[in-house]
Amino acid sequence: MKHYYTFLLLVFSTVMFSQEDAWVYFKDKPNSQHFLDNPSEMLSARALERRTNQNISLDLADVPLEETYITQVKSATGITVMAQSKWMNALHIRGTQTDIKALKLLSFVDKVVFADKTLNTTGKKVSENKIAQTKDKLKTSIDYAYGNSANQIQMLNGQVLHQQNFTGSGKIIAVIDAGFPGVNTAQPFQNLITNNQILGGYNFVARNDNFYSGDDHGTMVLSTIGGYKENALVGTAPSASFYLFITEDDATENPVEESLWVEAAERADYFGVDIITTSLGYFGFDNANYSHTYSDMNGITNFISRGAEIAFSKGIIVVASAGNEGNTAEPHIGGPADGVSVITVGSVTAAKVKSTFSSIGPSFDNRIKPDVMAQGTAAVVSDTNGNITTVNGTSFSCPIMAGMIACLWQAFPTKTNKEIRKMILQSSDKYAAPNNNYGYGIPNFGGTLGVEDYQTTLSVFSVYPNPAQTTVSFKFSEENYNASVKIYSVLGQKVIEKHITNQDPILSVASLQSGLYFYAFDADGLHKTGKIIKQ
Structure with missing residues (x-):
């Protein structure tokens, strides 16, 4: 009898005292009018300029979180604040079920949403299966052979933009990834360092300014946009400027990474970036109870996808990798690739054939996904030591595309993000008949200028x-x-x-x-x- 009681106590303890992840949403922002009357206190001049140029009004999402609310949540028993979002008016928190539910008693709390969806209902298990934890950013293969990056640019007819000196100058790209070691030392990035094109960054995982650290995935991603090594590697937007943000914790896969991503996107918005490129995808987590299902891929359920859509509403173009799950039991795109306005990029080979690993659409609500395609099989990148290698993954077709978008926007500086996005889709080779493997196809960036062959018009x-x-x-x-x-x-x-x-x-x-x-x-x-x- 004693052993039976001990077992019950153990079960009770596990259920009631294990740590859970959740979001606590606030009802309001009591000082919103002050910030709306004084916009320079919440956004940089460049961010305000972007809104003016695109006729975007300031709204409640731009207003910072109420500091007294944050303080009270932080001081609540057993609660750790992991991330915060002014766009969502929410905090990502960690604590026991009991301590988290106690936050509902605070007068300014609107709702609490657990990452484990079963805790938000009667506790019944959902019938739909969740997939196992995956790490999109790590599903790349590398072989150390020198390559030529010409094909990944010419496939998009991007050389037409480059030949007319549209190389991303004046555009700012935020790269949200897992780490950027070697960017400050490797030769292919020296042009960026010498010309002060790295404007800054932040490590949201470690909560420090050391963004030249972490996993080398972000280093390779950045090299496809801004890298340069003569006769070996030319990025798609070598004259663009960059912010580098780390939000992916390589040691774990947890929903907090989605919250950190949104926090980084908000920081990018503050600095006035034009484009966010992210080669991160979220579907499954280490704790299977936190994992998404395909039904979540509707553009409005996932925290990260909602954040991406808000970023777009602020005039930013968001570019995301489709994912590398095309050969798995669950081959569909994850978040934020399911975002309604996100430009989701799948992968093709050098011969323009869909890479077998490239995740497919549609979104759960039956929208075309991916949106466009670029080379992700044998993409040419730099590693942390400056060696030029080839890698596989939508992680690289995504930034290749983002760089070309920066060049296009430079060519049409008065266009809005909505207009640029439309131009890209309409220039793609399957625009008239899109499908869920290729989306709208491979864009023709030369065609967007009305120029197929630069030399004929020179x-x-x-x-x-x-x-x-x-x-x-x-x-x-x-x-x-x-x-x-x-x-x-x-x-x-x-x-x-x-x-x-x-x-x-x-x-x-x-x-x-x-x-x-x-x-x-x-x-x-x-x-x-x-x-x-x-x-």
Whole structure:
């Protein structure tokens, strides 16, 4: 009888005192009006500029969490705060069921949601099976052979953008990943270091500023965008600037990583980034009770996917890897790849054939996923020592695509994130008949400029001198007698607009301060964009 009682006590203790993960949501933000009246206290100038350029209003999601609420939760018995989100007005917490449920008694708490969904209902087990824990970022294969990165750019017709000097300059990309060791020392990243293109970063897992640490997955990811080693590796956006954020804890797979991702996305928004690229995917966790099911992949259930959608609503383009589960029993995309506005990238071989490992769609609510495809089989990357290698995974097709998106947005600086996303999908080779293996297919970034072959148009259009001191002349075909030229700042503000002709093709830039500007040239049948350097 004594042993039986001990067993019951053990079971009771396990159920009531084991640590659980949960989110506590607050009812309001009592000081919201103060922040909305003083936006510079909650967002950087560049973030506010992005909203202005895209006609995005500030709202309650932009307002910081109420500090007194955070303090009270932190001081509650048995509660550890793991992450926080102003967008969700929530904290990710850890504690026992009893201590977590006690938070419902706080007057400012709206609801508590356990990561274990069975604890949010009557306790009955859901019938749908959860898949085993997976680590998308680790499912890559490497063979140490020098490669040529030309194919992964030319497949997307990205060389057309590069040849016209659209290499990502003026655009900021946040890379959210597992670590970036070697980025500050390896040769292929030296251009980024020398030119101050690494703007900063943060290790959300360790809660410190040492982001040149962790797993090397992020290092390889970054190399596909910003890396450069002559005759070996050229990133898709070598002139872009970057923030590097670590949110993936390589030691475990836990829902807190989704919360850390959202926290990093909010930090990226604060700094005014244009694009978030993430080669992380979440479906299964170490604790099977926390794992997602396919029915969660609807764009509105997963914490990370809801965060990605809010990021898009703030004017940011979010690019995510589709996942590497195409050969498994559960081959569908995970979160945040299921996000409604997320540009989800699958993988193809160098011959444009779907990689067998690339996860498929549709989303559970039957939307086309992935959205687009890029090379992820034998993608060319740099390792932490600067060796050029080839790797496999949607982890690499994703950043390859993100870099090209930065170049495209540079070419069309006044476009909104919604317009850029639409341009990419419409340029893709399966846009007329998308499917759940390839999505809308492989984008044609050269086609987005109306240019299939840069060399054929070079003789009929030029801008000179460039750099310029006082004037710029536009050479264009006599068939396009009248033209309109607009000049934009790097922040997308229109600073000059003028109509020109073949007889009078000169534009004065004397009034501009020294620096980088972008032009948009429009005439009948001819549209050109590019950059002008004012000396």
